[in-house]
Amino acid sequence: MMKPDKREKVRMEHDSIGTKEIPLDVYYGVQTLRAAENFYITGMNMHPELIKSIAQIKKGAAITNYEIGHLDKKRADAIVKACDEIIAGKMHDQFIVDPIQGGAGTSLNMNANEVIANRAIEILGGDKGNYAIVNPNDHVNYGQSTNDVFPSCGRMTALKLLNRAQKQLERLYEALIKKAEEFDNIIKMGRTQLQDAVPIRLGQEFKAYSSAIRRDIVRFENAKQEMSNLNLGGTAIGTGLNADVQYCQKVVKNIALISGLPVVQAYDLIDATQNLDGYTFVSGAVKACAVNLSKMSNDLRLMSSGPRTGLGEINLPEKQNGSSIMPGKVNPVIPEVVNQVAFNIIGNDMTIAMATEAGQLELNAFEPIIFYNLFQSIETLAYAVSTLVDNCITGITANVERCRSMVDNSVGIITAICPFVGYEKAAVLAKEAIKTGASIKDLILRDGLLTKEQLDIILNPYSMTEPGISGKALLNNFSENTLQEKAGLN
Incomplete structure (x- = not known):
């Protein structure tokens, strides 16, 4: 695999392992090709943002090394142009090289070093592979180690992806707020443990969803702050061996200017090189968001179940046929895909936690699998939220009469009556209603416990779904005029 075709032109390159044929026209070199042959794991390519991030680091390093006199202008300019x-x-x-690789990211770092070096050589008029002109290690990688480059480009990539995902979450938050306002006057039955509980407004449910997403947005802000600390300048184990003091002081600042990201140098470079708990924190924030999205999707599927034999309280937009055998069937495909994304993110989070824990002494060798899973989690979450907003939330409609009829026919409204008739009597009425199918309203009126006018006031949607109007406070001021004033009926 990855070996040059015998018919194509090749150049010879060597490393400490030996000599190897490299296709003449490619920009990568011997160390990259060895890694590609060793690590055919996922069959996938590196994330494009990771490639851009490592190029931004190499550009920043070249500029810094030129500024402090460790790289001549000709080479620095060529490296910068290649980057x-x-x-x-x-x-x-x-x-x-494969995203999942042994060697703690050395393969990607050398892939970048070789591609940049060979393109720089070409810019300077040389032939690819002539590393006397620009050397992957001695020039492109000067003052660096895989152990500070790879973690830093991973953090920068996570930061970029978190920014994108957060924008989608903000769109979802706004969409939920609009639905909360639209559905604010729609009364429906609340349920606990899938059993009738007490009434709630549909808008209150959507407002609760928006509150959960608002917390997720705050968590993403904290996650971005966690990812903004780079260990560049620490080189191999955080001690900064072979890095000039001026380089350490300037390189992250230059990268911040190049990338436009709010990155800073980590306070403790040794800690930042060996301990990867920050990724666990970020993955946890993404997982928490995925769990919220999945719970919301469960609710949407339940409330839209039917159309004849389910709850049928809301209608989800019809996006595609739901069956190859059942004509007219339409499934809640958007919430379903959000559920599946959440399941995958939860699994990725476990992998990230295990890989973070598996570090030993001065380095954790398992960042490749952390990045692979973390990037997938953040990116798929962003895509899932995007389709949830555009193809589901904004098009949800309410079945107002269905919602109201289930409230009227529910035993759960007895809770609102309880302060006026007492718990024991309310329990008796509830059992009778369940046994006979009679409505709570009819039983209350039959027994002369309350008048129809009083029931209408007590069972007003806002009376049942807001504190301060119902319960003992209402009982203590039980004149019709007072009740009508509190319920907003005057």
Whole structure:
């Protein structure tokens, strides 16, 4: 696999392992090709934002090394130009190492070093593979180690993806707020443990969803702050061996300018090199959001169940046929896909936690699997939220009469009556209603416990769904005029 075709032109490159044929026209080199042959694991390519992030780091390093006198202008300019091309999306096909790889990310770092070096050589008029002109290690990687480059480009990538996902969450929050306002006057039955509880307004349910998403947005803000600390300048184990003091002081600042990201150098470079709990924290925030989205999707599927034999309280937009055998069937496909994304994110979170724990002494070798799963979690969450907003939430409608009829026929409204007739009598009425199918209203009127006018006031949607109007406070002021005033009927 990945070996040059015998008919194509090759160049010879060598490393500490030996000599190897490399296709003449490619920009990667011997170390990249060895990694591609060793680590065919997922069959997938590196995330494009990770490639751009590592190019931004290499650009920042080249600029810094030129500023402090460790790289001549000609080489620095060529490296910077090569990096700019990668940042613009060019040569990504030259990053051929698998996202999951042994070596703590060395393969990606060398892939970047070789591609950038060979493109810089070409810019300077040389032939690819002539590393006397620009060397992958001695020039492109000067003052760096995989152990500070790879974690830093991973954090930068996570930061970019978190920004995108947060924008989608903000769209979802706004969509839920609009639905909360639209449905604010629609009374429906609340349920606990899937049994009738007490009435609630449909708008209150959507407002509760928006509150959960608002918390998720705050968690994402904290996650972005966690990802903004880079260990660049720490080199191999955080001690900064082979890195100039001026380089350590300037490199992250230059990368912040290049990337436009609010990145800073980590306070303790040794800690930032060996301890990866920040990824566990970020993954936890993404998982918490996924759990909220999945619970919301469960509710949407339940409330829209039917159309004849389910709850049928809301209608989800019809997006596609639901069956190859049952004509006219339409399934809640958008909430279903959100559920599945959540399941996957929860599994990814476990992998990230295990990989974070598996670090030993001065380095954790398992960042490749952390990045692979973390990036997937953040990105799929963003896509799931996007389709949830556009293809579901904004098009939800309410079946107002269905909602109201289930309230009127529910035994659950007895709770609102309880303060006026007492718990014991209310329990007797509830059991009779369940046994006979009679409505609570009819039984109350039959027994002369309350008048129809009083029931209408007590069972007003706002009376039943807001504190301060119902219960003992209402009982203590039980004149018709007072009740009508409190219920907003005057």
